[in-house]
Amino acid sequence: MSDLLVIGYPDEDTAxxxxxxxxxxxxxxxxxxxxxxxIVRESDGRFRVQTNHHVVGAATTWGMLWGLLFGFLFFVPVLGVAFGAALGGLTGLIDRSLVNREFAERVRDLVQPGTSALFLMVEHVPSDKVIAALSRYGGTVLRSSLDSKAEAELQEALTGKRS
Known part of the structure; x- marks a missing residue:
């Protein structure tokens, strides 16, 4: 099972x-x-996104997933991503499995102009050492879980292969 952790911060730099x-x-x-x-939401409301963009399959990156997720959450158009059947499936997966409506609203409320948020996709809950290291920044933590079936669908959509 994977978790999406979102930690929101009240300024543009902390994330x-x-x-x-x-x-x-x-x-x-x-x-x-x-x-x-x-994701940084500048004081004028514009979004700035930075991802780690590592490749998970033939020319498919987590960056694409982030783009779709942020498009879904913040209604930011996903530029430079061709919408094929697999990406359409990803959008549906995000909508029904990873981010329920309540979670999406909480994230939108968290990321207001002049704020930032750290998004992490993790399979294991961070250790006490990780939590201690991040606690110095404060922030508001939100969490959404992806069940095993949805995780397999996500992996298939991202890589084109069944896991």
Whole structure:
């Protein structure tokens, strides 16, 4: 089972700092996130997104998933992504399995102009050391779980292969 963790911060810079801490903890093998993204909502309401973009299958990246997820959550158009059957399936999967309506509304409420959020896709709950390292930044934590069936569908949609 995978979890989507969202940690919201009341300013535009803290999520980026927290993501750097996650990268350091990953290097130390204290956490192994599948994917990491930072979204900043600037004071004028525009969004800025940074992802780790590692490849999970033939030319498909977690970056695409983040793009679809952020498009779904914030109604930000997904530019540069061709919508084929697999990506259409991803959108449906996001809608029905990963992000229920209540969770989506909570994330939208969290990411207001002048704020930022760290998004982590993880298979294992972070250890106490990870939580302690991130606690210095404060923030509001939201969590959504992806059950095993939905996780297999996501993997198939991202890679084109059954797991």
């Amino acid at each position: 980026t700092q927290a993501a750097q801490t996650i990268e350091e903890l990953t290097d130390e093998l204290l956490i192994q996130p599948d994917a990491v993204a930072v």
